[in-house]
Amino acid sequence: MNKFLRYIGRRLALLILVLIGLSIITFTLARIVPSDPAAVYLGPRPRPEQIAEIRIKLGLDKPVYVQYAYYLRDLLHGDLGTSIRTHQPVLKSILRFLPASFELMLTAIILALIIGTLLGVASAQKENTLIDHADRLFAVTGVSLPAFWLGLLFQLLFFRWLGILPLGGRIDIYVSLFSPIKHITGFYVIDSLITGNWVAFKSSILHLILPGITLAAYSTGIIMRMTRATMLEINREDYIVAARAAGIPERTVVFKYALKNAMAPTLTTAGLAFASMLTATFFIETIFYWPGVGTYTVKSILLNDYPVIMAVTLVGALLYVLVNLVIDLVLVFLDPRIRL
Amino acid sequence: MKRLKKNFYRGGRLKEYRRSLHFFLKNPLTILGLAIVISLILISIFASQIAPYPEQGRGISSVKDRLLSPNYERLFGTDNLGRDILSRVIFGSRVSLKAAVVVILIVVVIGTPLGIIAGYFGGKIDEVIMRMSDMVLAFPSLLLAIAIVAILGPSLMNAMIALSVPWWPWYTRLARSQTISLRERQFVEAARAVGVSNFKIMFRHILPNCLTPIIVQATLDMGYIILSLAGLGFLGLGTQPPTPDWGVMISKGRSFILNQWWFSTFPGVAIFITVLGFNLLGDGLAEALNPKRRK
Numbered sequence: 006m007n008k009f010l011r012y013i014g015r016r017l018a019l020l021i022l023v024l025i026g027l028s029i030i031t032f033t034l035a036r037i038v039p040s041d042p043a044a045v046y047l048g049p050r051p052r053p054e055q056i057a058e059i060r061i062k063l064g065l066d067k068p069v070y071v072q073y074a075y076y077l078r079d080l081l082h083g084d085l086g087t088s089i090r091t092h093q094p095v096l097k098s099i100l101r102f103l104p105a106s107f108e109l110m111l112t113a114i115i116l117a118l119i120i121g122t123l124l125g126v127a128s129a130q131k132e133n134t135l136i137d138h139a140d141r142l143f144a145v146t147g148v149s150l151p152a153f154w155l156g157l158l159f160q161l162l163f164f165r166w167l168g169i170l171p172l173g174g175r176i177d178i179y180v181s182l183f184s185p186i187k188h189i190t191g192f193y194v195i196d197s198l199i200t201g202n203w204v205a206f207k208s209s210i211l212h213l214i215l216p217g218i219t220l221a222a223y224s225t226g227i228i229m230r231m232t233r234a235t236m237l238e239i240n241r242e243d244y245i246v247a248a249r250a251a252g253i254p255e256r257t258v259v260f261k262y263a264l265k266n267a268m269a270p271t272l273t274t275a276g277l278a279f280a281s282m283l284t285a286t287f288f289i290e291t292i293f294y295w296p297g298v299g300t301y302t303v304k305s306i307l308l309n310d311y312p313v314i315m316a317v318t319l320v321g322a323l324l325y326v327l328v329n330l331v332i333d334l335v336l337v338f339l340d341p342r343i344r345l
Numbered sequence: 346m347k348r349l350k351k352n353f354y355r356g357g358r359l360k361e362y363r364r365s366l367h368f369f370l371k372n373p374l375t376i377l378g379l380a381i382v383i384s385l386i387l388i389s390i391f392a393s394q395i396a397p398y399p400e401q402g403r404g405i406s407s408v409k410d411r412l413l414s415p416n417y418e419r420l421f422g423t424d425n426l427g428r429d430i431l432s433r434v435i436f437g438s439r440v441s442l443k444a445a446v447v448v449i450l451i452v453v454v455i456g457t458p459l460g461i462i463a464g465y466f467g468g469k470i471d472e473v474i475m476r477m478s479d480m481v482l483a484f485p486s487l488l489l490a491i492a493i494v495a496i497l498g499p500s501l502m503n504a505m506i507a508l509s510v511p512w513w514p515w516y517t518r519l520a521r522s523q524t525i526s527l528r529e530r531q532f533v534e535a536a537r538a539v540g541v542s543n544f545k546i547m548f549r550h551i552l553p554n555c556l557t558p559i560i561v562q563a564t565l566d567m568g569y570i571i572l573s574l575a576g577l578g579f580l581g582l583g584t585q586p587p588t589p590d591w592g593v594m595i596s597k598g599r600s601f602i603l604n605q606w607w608f609s610t611f612p613g614v615a616i617f618i619t620v621l622g623f624n625l626l627g628d629g630l631a632e633a634l635n636p637k638r639r640k
Contacts, residue, residue: 026480030489034496142374145628149620151572153579154595154613157602161610165603284488288576292599303580306495318492322484 012337016330027322032076035315036069085319086312090305095316099298104191105175106290106297110282112213113220118275121225125232125271126264129240140229147226152285156219156292163215171212173294180208216293220285224278231274235267269336276332280325368633375629381622389439402432404587412605422607424597430607434615437589441619444501444584445570448508449563456513457559460520461547465528475521478514486511487573494582501590504583508573512566519562523555557634565627568620575616591616 051059060066064075079086085095121144128140163170171177175193176186184204189196193209196202239245240263248258286299294300298317305313369375388395396402397419406426415422421430463474481489493507527533528551536546577583578592586593591612598608 023480023483026476027483030480030484031492034492138374145374145621145624149568149572149617149624151575151579151592151595151613151616151620153576154609154616157595157599157609157613161602161606165606281485281487284485284491287491288579306491306580306582309495311496314492314495318484318488321488325485326483 009337013334016333020326020330023326024323027319027326028077028080029073031315031319031322032073034318035076035311036072080319085316088305088310088313090308090310090313095313098301098313099316099320102296102298102301105295106283106286106299108192108194109213109216109220109286109290109295109297110279112217113282114224114275114279116217116221117224117228117278118271120221121228121275122232122264122271124225125229126236126259128229128233129236130259132237140233144226144229144233147222147229150222152219152223153288153292155222156216156289159215159219160292170215173212173216173292175209175212175295176205177208177212180205216289216295219292220282220289223285224275224282227278228271228274232267232271235270236263239263239267266340269340272336273332276328277325280321280328283321283324365633369629372629372632374625375633378622378625378627378629381618382626385438385442385619385622388435389442392435392439396429396432396435398429398432399436401428402436402589404428404589406587412601412608414605415607421611422605424594424608425601430594430611433589433594434591434611437591437594437612437615438619440501440584440588440590441571441574441616444505444574445567448505448512448570448574449566451505451509452512452566453516453559453563455509456516457520457552457555458548459513460517460522461524461551461555463517464521464524465543465547465551471521474517478517481511481514484511487576490573490577491580491582494577499582499585501584501588504574504577507577508570512570515562515566516559519558520555523558524551527551527554561627561630561634564623564630568623568627571616571623572620 064072067075083096085099087093088095088098091098124140124143128137131137159170160172164172184202186193186196186202186205186209187200189199194206194213197205197209245258245263248262249255253262283298286295286297287303288299289295290297290299291303298320302313302317304310305317392402393399401407406428407423408427410419410423410427411425413419413423413427419429419431421434423429424433459474459478463471489511490504490507493510494503497503497507524547533546533550536550541550574583575590575592575595578590579596581593581596584590584593586597594612595609595616598605598610598612601608
C-alpha cells in the first residue's frame with residue numbers, strides 16, 4: 006500500500022509537469038492569434054486610445070513571461086477567460102454544458118465497451134472463420150465512418166423514413182414543458198429516474214439512442230481490435246492451454262481466466278477513447294442539436310471566440326491526462342502483476 | 346567469401362519479401378483495400394476526364410438544375426447550386442488525397458529525423474525531444490488541430506499545418522524505438538569503427554532500416570488524416586468553397602438531409618470508402634511485414 010501511495014505521488018508530480026506543458030502550449034496558441042487580442046476584445050473599429058487602455062487592462066503591454074505568469078495565476082484561480090460572444094466566464098458555461106456531454110459520452114463508452122469486448126472475444130475464439138472476418142469488417146467499418154455523416158444517415162433512416170426516433174435534442178419539448186426534470190446530477194436519464202418522472206425518462210432515453218450509437222461507433226471498432234489482439238495472444242499462453250487441457254469449461258476459461266487478463270489493454274484503449282470523445286461531440290452534438298460542450302464550442306469557433314476555444318482545448322487535454330491517470334491507477338489495483 | 350555472404354544475405358532477404366508478399370496477397374480484405382486505393386489515385390488523376398460535368402466539379406454553379414434527385418443523367422443528383430454531385434465527389438478526391446499526402450509527408454519529414462536523433466544520441470537530447478513530444482501527445486490530436494486552425498484562420502493550408510502539429514510525435518516515437526534497437530547492431534558498430542560520421546550512420550544506415558514500420562504507419566494514418574480533414578471541412582475550418590471538399594459538401598447538405606438525402610449521402614460514401622481502403626491496406630501491410638502478427 007505504501008508503494009501504491011508513492012506511485013500515486015510520483016504520477017501526480019508528473020501530472021503537474023504535464024499541466025505546465027499544456028498551459029504553455031495553450032498560452033502560445035492564444036498569443037499567435039494573427040489579429041491583436043485587444044482588437045478582438047473591442048470589436049470592429051475601436052479608437053486607438055481604447056486599444057491602449059484595453060492592452061494595459063489585459064496585460065498585453067508587459068513582457069511575455071509576465072503575461073504567462075498572469076495567465077497561470079488566472080488558471081489557478083479557475084479563471085479560464087471571458088467569452089467574447091456571451092461576456093460570461095467560460096468556466097461557468099463549460100460546467101453548465103458538461104453534464105449533457107458527459108451523459109452522451111458515458112452512454113457511448115458503455116455501449117462501445119460491451120459490444121467491442123464481446124465482438125473481440127468472439128472474433129478471437131473463432132479466429133479466421135466467417136464470424137471473425139465479419140467482426141473485423143465491422144470493426145474496420147466503425148473506424149472508417151465519418152461520425153457526422155453516420156449521424157445524418159441515422160436521422161434520415163430513423164426519423165424521416167421510419168419515424169421511430171427523434172431528430173435531435175435531449176428531450177421532447179412538450180415533455181420538458183409539462184413534466185420538467187428536476188436538476189440534480191444534470192444527467193437527464195438519472196435525474197428523471199430518481200424522481201420517478203417516467204415520461205421524461207422515456208423521452209431522454211429515446212433521445213440518447215442515435216447520438217449515443219453514433220458516438221460509440223469509432224470506439225467500438227478500436228476496443229474490438231484491441232480485445233481481439235490481446236485475446237489471441239493470451240489464448241496461446243501456457244496457463245490457458247493448461248486450463249483447456251484440464252477440461253475446464255470453455256466459458257470459464259474465456260471469461261474468467263483469459264478475458265480478465267485481457268482487460269488491461271482494453272481498458273486503457275477505452276479510457277483514451279472516452280477522453281477523445283469530447284472532440285467527437287463537436288460533430289455529433291451539432292448534428293443532433295445536443296446542448297452540450299460540443300455545440301457550445303462549435304458556435305464559438307464559428308464566431309472566433311478565442312477564449313472559449315482555448316479553454317475547451319485546455320479542459321479537453323486535462324480530461325485526457327486525468328482519464329489516463331485514473332485508468333493506470335485502476336489497472337495497478339486490478340492487476341497484481343504490475344510492479345510499481 | 347564476401348560476395349558469397351552478401352548473396353546469402355540477399356537471398357534471405359528476398360525470401361522474406363516473398364513470404365511477406367504471400368501473406369499480403371492471401372488476405373482478400375487487403376486486396377480490396379489495395380484496389381480501392383489504386384482506383385482512388387486513378388480517379389483523382391483523371392478527374393477532368395471521368396467527371397461528367399468537370400466545370401461544375403470545380404465549382405461553377407448552374408442554378409436552373411438545383412437539387413435534382415439522382416437520375417440517369419445525374420447519377421448522384423445535384424446540390425443547392427445545381428452542381429453535379431458525382432463530379433464534385435470525383436474532384437473532391439483530388440483535394441482530399443493531395444492534402445492527406447502533404448500532411449503525412451510533413452509529419453514523416455519532421456518526426457522521423459527527430460526520433461532517429463533522439464534514439465541515436467540518447468541522454469539529454471533524447472530527454473528534450475521526448476518531453477516535447479509527450480507534451481504534444483497530452484492533447485487529443487483532433488482537439489489540438491481544431492484549436493490551431495481556429496486560431497490561424499480557416500483554410501486548407503492551415504488545416505494541413507494544424508493536423509501536422511499533433512501528429513509528428515508518433516513518428517518520432519516510432520523512429521526512436523527502431524533506432525534504439527538498431528544502434529547496437531553490428532553493421533552500425535562496424536560503420537562507427539571505420540570512422541563513418543554520426544550523420545551518415547543515422548541517415549544512410551539507420552534510416553533505411555526504419556522505413557518499413559514508418560510506411561505501414563503512414564498508410565494507416567492516411568485514413569485517419571482524411572477523416573480529420575473531412576471533419577475540419579465539416580466545421581468550416583478546412584477547404585473553402587467553391588473548391589470541392591467532401592466534408593464541406595456534407596456540411597452544406599445537412600440542412601437538406603431530410604428531403605434531399607443524396608446531397609450529403611454521396612460525399613459521405615466517398616469518405617467512408619477512401620478511409621476504409623487505406624485502413625484495410627494498412628492492416629494488411631502491418632500483418633504481412635510484421636512476422637509477429639502473422640499466423
